[in-house]
Amino acid sequence: MLEVEVYVSLKKTVSDPQGLAVKHSLESLGYSEVKDVRVGKFIQLRLDLEDREKASQRIEEMGRKLLANPIIEDFTFKIK
């Protein structure tokens, strides 16, 4: 069994209205050092696989097909 963490984030070229709102909110709480906020998604998977290479391929596919929308999002993952 493999534990996987997938991170989905908006592409750098895409504006992030949610991140902007969080940034403003942090600023109003006094955290003036915050210069940029991007809000993304964190997805945990448990795979019934032992082969890490194969798992990488499968996760790559899952990311492209469903977990992220390649037009606006990038994704990375970590197999633990």
Next chain:
Amino acid sequence: MRWGVAVFPGSNCDQDCFYVVRDILGEQVRYVWYEETDLRDLDCLILPGGFSYGDYLRAGAIARFSPVMEALVDFAEKGGLVIGICNGFQILLEAGLLPGAMLRNKNIHFICKYVYLRVENTHTPFTNLFKEGQVVRIPIAHNEGNYYIEDEGLLELKNDKQILFRYSDKEGRLTPEFNPNGAKDFIAGIISKEGNVLGMMPHPERASEKILNSQDGLLVFKSIVNWFKRC
């Protein structure tokens, strides 16, 4: 002419669309359950608004893999008319049947209100009863309507006259304060390159009767009937 209204788990504008087609247009219509795979009896399929699969992951991301969507691809390739409204538009984007994607509204609020739209291209099955540049009033109700497309794609949309509706003010001027969700280039509705698939965020079915304060949306449905009669 035979119409279908798709029903996904979480659709909530299906009955309104059904009502407009059957009771106001007087056309034949049936519901199409999301597990159906045969659309051959239909001429036009509506993907209604709502929250298919609870908008989990991304709006439309899960619905696009339902069986009816596979049938829809085939249906659209053969020239069948498809109109995706709000969540229906989001599903068409996720399925890649229309270019671009939806981001959260710029002000990160769910926006539910009447907006003005400028009609940009009237030579289509969906807008042939409008006048070029006509300003219409149709409501929006969404959280992710901030249309995004890369500049290259935008240029293609423009060159091929695929943009049908833009958010505008009452006089048809494009000004940022009348772009409710921050959509790229004020885009509210587009068609596919082939011209038979429409996606729009505003709800024409909610502006199809006098009692609802606007009948401008009805022209979308009537245009389709008109186009079909002429073919």
